[in-house]
Amino acid sequence: MDDKKENRTVIEAEVPMGTVHPGALEPYRLRLFVEDEIVRDAEMTVGVNHRGVERIMEGLPVEKANSLTEKICGICSNIHIWNSCRVGEIALGIEVPERAVYIRVIMGELERLHSHILYLAHGCEVLGHETFSMRLFYIRETVMELLRMIGGNRVQYGSAVLGGVRPRCELDEMRIQKLTEGMNLLEEGLNDFANRFVSDPMVMSRITGVGVTSPEDALRLACSGPTLRATGVELDLRTEMFEYDPFEYDVITEDDGDVKSQLLTRVFENFESIKIIRQAIRNLPDGPITNRSWEMQDTPITKSYIEAPRGTLYHSYALEDGRVRNCVIRTPSMANIGAMQYSAIGHHITDAQLCIVQCDPCFTCTDRAIQIIKR
């Protein structure tokens, strides 16, 4: 036994995944460079989903272009049309009625709820805990029904128009009643889930200390949204948006930056969203929901930043004869790709998929033509 030499050969290999792979739900290409099952480097490539929505938007009338932005992403569709309308409203100086702002906030928060619950369900599925995943899909169905009730469709609601919201999305007493009941149901279900989730030792041991991103690295990689907040940086664009001024809520942060903090940030943000929706229902002001007294004019390029469920969303365009020019869209998952690559490094290859999923990827909206300017 003594003369047997220890085998110290380190096997270096490249593990390619994608673009369609049984382990990944969405099409993207991932290359993992491993040394003895430990990931040393990761490279993620997007681009297979590029459809060029900006190109299609170029030259369309602004109302049409707004409704087209909704088709960028099927998860956060409302936030895209809201932000696109916001660009037009800032450019043309349209004053949005207060009731319309409240309804937009309600839709935005409902969407944040369904996006975060979907994220948690996806995370639990990747963890291999299908019971939690099904449970969360069941909870999510409440939100989807509420969205269908207000917007008329389960995925693309098209609630915002230039100067307000669509008449279809008016909240009458029956709808407010159903919203209140839905929020109670949701809070109960999420509380139940959160208690079971944190008291499950198997799940906790699987996610604690995996995929750690430090706050300095998260800022260096220009992450945004809950991915950044889970590392301990208190940065939420909602605090700077005038739409959210009347509401009281906390900005959720977690300390560790691992998968556990990422999941728990989303769980606690759900409760904040429920809080905001309850305040909005209680203080819903009366009045019109659409302001139609505005005139079209040519405007220079106008920007708008908004807090989407995944992070900071940017839209900008100029108007020329009522038509959209020089449209640029930057989606939050684009910023979080750096964190996805970075957090997988140094961990076991079986955790690589979990490290990517913890950053809430949405590769369909990520495929934009962008130019990275290094300073």
Next chain:
Amino acid sequence: MSLKSYSRGRAIHVMLVYTGGCNGCDIEIVNCILSPKFDAEQYKVFLTWNPREADVLVVTGPVTKHNEQPLREIYKAIPEPKAVVAAGACALMGGVYKNCYGDIPSEEIAGPVDQIIPVDAKVPGCAVRPQDIVAGLVSALPLLLNAD
């Protein structure tokens, strides 16, 4: 009912391919199979991501240029008998992405799904409703069960 179709009918595996849609249809399909509300698993329909295990291929999205070749290869990898369900407005006719500005075809899109692989059932909607998906899957099942 023969033994083959009896056993096939109790393990229908659905493979879902995203070919560049907006994710809305995809999540509704996952929702319709996994969520306890629609729960296609009670009809012995399961979700898989492995083409060699699959019986039914559900395609969403307008099939971007980069996704055309993978889609053909996935279709080849599925063992016979197989059925293809195209779900969503994009998969049926290219949706909003097919043409940019009028009828000028967009260079990014390789075309609706039926120009690339044969389609057996079509499910319309933007985004598709889970009830329609279950109906579309059920309408494609005779192809599998009646095959030798």
